[in-house]
Amino acid sequence: MRGRVPRIGHSCILPGAAMFNYNFRWNQALNSLPQMLEGALVTMEIAILSMAIGIAVAILLTLFRLSGNRLLGAISATWVEIARNTPALFQIYMVHFGLGGFGVHLSPYLSLLIGIAFNNAGYLAENFRGALKAIPETQTRAARSLGMSPLQAFKNVVMPQMLRISFLPMTNQMVWAILMTSLGAVVAMNTDLYGVTSELNARTFRTFELFALAAVIFYVITKVITLSAGLLAARLFRY
Amino acid sequence: MFDTSLTANDLIFLAQGAGMTLVVTAISVFFGTILGIVFGVFRYQVGPWWAAPLTFVLDIFRSIPLLIQLVLANAFVTTVLGIRISGFAVACGVLSLYTAAYCAEIVRGGIEAVPQTLRRAARSLGMTWGQDMTSIVMPLATRVALPSWIGLALGVMKDSALVYIVQVVELLKSTQILITRLQEPLFLLMICGLFYFLISFPIARFGGYLEKRWSND
Amino acid sequence: MIEIENVRKSFGPLEVLKGINLTVAKGEVLTVIGGSGSGKSTLLTCINGLEPIDSGRILVDGVEVHAKSTDLNKLRQKIGIVFQQWNAFPHLTVLENVMLAQVKVLKRSKQQAEAEAAKQLNHVGLGDKLSVYPSRLSGGQQQRMAIARALAMSPDYMLFDEVTSALDPQLVGEVLDTLRMLASEGMTMICVTHEMKFAREVSDRVAFFHKGVMAEIAPPEELFGAPKDPELQKFLSATH
Ligand SMILES: Nc1ncnc2c1ncn2[C@@H]1O[C@H](COP(=O)(O)OP(=O)(O)OP(=O)(O)O)[C@@H](O)[C@H]1O
Ligand SMILES: [Mg+2]
Secondary structure, three states: OOOOOOOEOOOEOOOOOOEOOEOOOHHHHHHOHHHHHHHHHHHHHHHHHHHHHHHHHHHHHHHHHHHOOHHHHHHHHHHHHHHHHOOHHHHHHHHHHHHHHHOOOOOHHHHHHHHHHHHHHHHHHHHHHHHHHOOOHHHHHHHHHOOOOHHHHHHHHHHHHHHHHOHHHHHHHHHHHHHHHHHHHHHOOOOOHHHHHHHHHHHHOOHHHHHHHHHHHHHHHHHHHHHHHHHHHHHHOOO | OOOOOOOHHHHHHHHHHHHHHHHHHHHHHHHHHHHHHHHHHHHHHHHHHHHHHHHHHHHHHHHOOHHHHHHHHHHHHHHHOOOOOOHHHHHHHHHHHHHHHHHHHHHHHHHHOOOHHHHHHHHHOOOOHHHHHHHHHHHHHHHHHHHHHHHHHHHHHHHHHHHHHHOOOOHHHHHHHHHHHHOOHHHHHHHHHHHHHHHHHHHHHHHHHHHHHHHOO | OEEEEEEEEEEOOEEEEEEEEEEEOOOOEEEEEEOOOOOHHHHHHHHOOOOOOOEEEEEEOOEEOOOOOOOHHHHHHHEEEEOOOOOOOOOOOHHHHHHHHHHHOOOOOHHHHHHHHHHHHHHOOOOOOOOOOHHHOOHHHHHHHHHHHHHOOOOOEEEEEOOOOOOOHHHHHHHHHHHHHHHHOOOEEEEEOOOHHHHHHHOOEEEEEEOOEEEEEEOHHHHHHOOOOHHHHHHHHHHO
16 A cells, blocks of 8 residues: 555545555445435434433423422432533443343443433433523412412413523533444444444545544534524524 | 453553643644634624634634544644654644634624723823734733633634544543453543543633623623 | 402511502402502402512402412413513413413313404404514503413403513503403403503502502592592602
8 A cells, every 4th residue: 555656546536645655445435325324324223312302301301490399399309410520421321231230131222312311311400490590580480370370370471481581501411422422432332423433444544534434424413503593492482 | 341351551551642642732723723713803803804814814714614623624634744743743733723713703792892982091191002902902812712712722622633634642542542452441431521520610610700800780 | 249358468577568458349340549559450360369478368259369279270271460560471472462372271172262362453453463473563552461461361350560661652652541441341350550530530449558458448539639648648749
């Protein structure tokens, strides 16, 4: 390889793509594109599911905190602090191998999904808490004065406003969720975008090309999410 | 659960991992912050149009997984450029840029939070750009930026767990190595998690306290 | 009928209501006047159970508000309240604001609730604002919306807590007109107000609160014409 002049049409589709002594072989990486895109679908699936679970749990944790019950409050606080103060990688690892210590053995897919959902829920619950501070007490009072129960007041009056205030943080968390799927590597997850890419890499050793392509796909996904979140917000929040 | 076969040597091994985590974090946060301040001030100073290329590049660091950034950088330096370089150097380099990308945002936000009127007042008193920057903008912007910066530094510490991918044995990796050997995942993971938690939690609390105190006046 | 018997209420060391006795009959319009901090708002929020009381009791149609066995959510359907601070639900349109509790609390169907909401909003003069978000309303319009929202629950009693005091002067009139209209329709009302002219016109009786005590209560001609309580005399001369 060393010193060889790249021949156009050999394996190199970009003229002049040789840098130093390295022959870029984008062809090979591009041939793997369909597989990688399938992986990207899995990545998005995990991110979306983990967000759905994360939001639901975060709302529950927020209710725990509001309930005034000390035990529920402590559960909520513990969850939030662990999620925020340990690495996401650790959390996924814990779900997979830590639960294994209790005899609960989850598939890589489930471990990754639950790990990310755990992280999402903690960060989102903290966001929700901040958002709640911005909603005046009088809103709940008004709702209660109309005969709504505390839960009805929360669900119909407070929560929609809370979700609106938290929309940008939720979008950021969704991007994080996408990025976190790559951490499936530690639990031998091999069907998501990162997993597929590293399996291809193990076979072809075109590390740079393959991961550069994966990076581009990740980039596009995150941009699509940010843009569509903006559009969604415009439609959703007209007040 | 706690009658463990963990030896003193193993504990030293874990401590070394923890040390590595802290060293990588410290180096990356140090250089990342310097770079971030430079980028942030630049972005603010030249305006959104001229800063667009820089903004674009920095955004890439926040839009693709850190794991991939590390793999790519490692592959680029070692196989494409053919330079022999340690994984540690790659890890610090990538994490520094990664930190800088976030830090630049924080810095710009901090500067933008300083009221224009205040700066105009400073300049009208005959202060130079540099004086205005150091005696008016910096102190005020720091108040806004410091809590976020603390959050960033802690984030980098947690994200440094990913540098195992370039063969740096930091805390989580050393835990993993011990798990493979001792087969006591739960106990070892708890030690590891506790370490992160004990560093992150108090500092995060302190950051929250600063934020609350400074936003009240 | 609302019966208030020897009600006491403290916030920490501060005693805000010092043994209030008061009965409001069906169809009566009672206005409450008094200085700031005299406990007027607190009394209203105690009547519909938003605040607990320390001793005494409050009966609404014979039901004790603060008894443990009382279903407050149910009781509150009978008692509409409109607060001093505007509290439209910002994420809902005007129509939805008025529909929400009807659907969730009274379990009315969407169509029923919508019809009722439209009716009440027309009643308070907001018939052309149904699909607007509250942020687009003036303060006076927001208060009228809040009145319609309470009325849509078909309450037997309405409590108004200085509903005009956060409004610009030119908007006060439209809200007071709405209250006058309700009074003339025979609604049982307790209005806390600083508008003396209004109190004189619409009230059957006026109560004067001073430092947690109901210092005087009388029909308006009497209370305004020949005030007996020295504090009331001071209060009236200060406000005229
Ligand atoms: N939730 C609360 N906690 C503590 N103190 C309170 C609370 N609500 C009211 N107070 C105090 O109770 C006293 C009476 O308050 P209230 O709101 O009933 O007065 P008010 O007669 O309505 O006055 P205003 O005309 O200013 O509305 C005030 O001194 C007030 O500071
Ligand atoms: Mg009041």
